[in-house]
Amino acid sequence: MSKVQEGLLYSESHEWVRVEGPNAFIGISDFAQEEMGDITWVDIPDLDNVMKGEEFGALESVKASSDLYSPVTGTVSERNTDLEDAPELLNEDPYANWIIRVHMSDPSELEDLMDAAAYEAFIAK
């Protein structure tokens, strides 16, 4: 059973968002890492801005490759490039390892995301 962490918001493409003021930390859910299997490659391009619903990077595992979609619009203020050398961190603890930090330009977009309970029901389907 995949873990769903309380206090985070979730997208239908299995990214999570942790909101700290105007900042959104974005990662992937435990369900996503379980579905992918051992992640072997993390690609986080050096983007200035991201748009809600658009790609901000990609993951590769022994089973699949999968694009990452930003749940919010804003300026990319930091990338967790440590993951590029240690992709296994996303398998070990997907909630402790965010991928990018975004300075949101439209925090109202967060209203479209699911809370932990809604996401738990979503992945149980």
Added chain:
Amino acid sequence: MKFYDSLSIELSRPGRKGYSLSGEWSSHMADIPASLCRESAPALPELSEVDVVRHYTNLSQMNFGVDTGFYPLGSCTMKYNPKINEEIASSSAIARLHPLQGPDTAPAAYEILDLTDKALQEITGMAGFTFKPCAGAHGELTGLMIMRTYHLSRGEEARTKVIVPDSAHGTNPASAAVCGLEVVVVKSGEDGLVDVESLRPLLGPDVAGMMMTNPNTLGLFEKNIEQIAALVHECGGLMYYDGANMNPLLGAVRPGDMGFDIMHLNLHKTFSTPHGGGGPGSGPVGVAAPLLPCLGVDSSGFHGNFTVIVKALSYIMMLGKENLALAGRLSTLNANYIKEELRDCYRLPIDSVCKHEFVFDGLINDGGSEGVHGATTLDVAKRLLDYGYHAPTIYFPLLFHQSLMIEPTETESKDTLDAFIAVMKKIAAEAAEDPAMLQGAPHNTPVSRPDETAAARNPILKWQDAVQ
């Protein structure tokens, strides 16, 4: 099997030689400008002739191919490759041709292309072929470029959507995306065939065409193909035939008659030329008459992998019309025979007569229980290696979770099929009794389960790193 993993560089000893360049050669050294000469010798291995022969013979024994055993890899048509093909293709008249030679100096080579073109036209019902594409996916890209060129030539720039069934080979949507077209997926119905009602709403003035494999990747004949082709044509789209599964249709049905406008063949599959391990392939693209003016889109230089084309022609001429048709029918019979013999042990998700291949969805009894993991399709495939068989295609098509896709081809005798069936039944019994044993398989191969994660995360890409 003797385990062998030496590198030639590890066997090297300074001064050991198998061959010396004669004095005559070294006298030419003086003609090479000093600026092009290297200052020190390259670090090549130094070996005697017997070292070299044993090294490569030992390496070759670590290999598995159709010449060593049964190779039921689904969607790959690993039929036996007759040695006469090799003999003809390696004759000096063919092997020493230069790719830049034209019809003036190599008329016979162009006659070979012409003969092959005519044979493939008759087999497929197309009006002409280009031989430039070097493999199936290359053919798909070329075919979609032809499709796009055709629409643009008629001023129909808005036709950018390519419809692909959810059972398609992954290369179909990939080729469409590489060609800059938009992929739209159409669902299969309960029977494993394209659902015509799901297709209708996707059709419109933005459709470039539809790509289909027939029989599809479940080995099932798309019996609504005429209706589908008519619907796609009605909206102005073109039909693309992925020829990967052409084998069972040889001499029975022609893609041109089913309503396809563009297609590729995998000569290396259907027409018995060696493949696997990435090549060499040949993916000629054929078109219907109205598209002949667009056949010239340039997707590569020269005439593709010429010797592969020669081998395919050799196969076609050796069998002739009647025996090619027999190849198609026997491949269908062989697949159905295995399917019916194994359906009590392996789950058959769609119960109907198949063509040249079929798909099981894992074991019926995987040996799993409370707290005990059952054996998966991967475990069955790994256990087959212990018994000396190449594994079938696994986890494709994506329609099922435990896909195990078997294609025997027509070149296998009933004895070979019976031996394979007995082993598959034995593996099913082993799984029911001791799934953990299967999870540790293979037990008898030189290498058991490679650590794919470690290999992907920390690949060793230089021999220097391997030796350390």
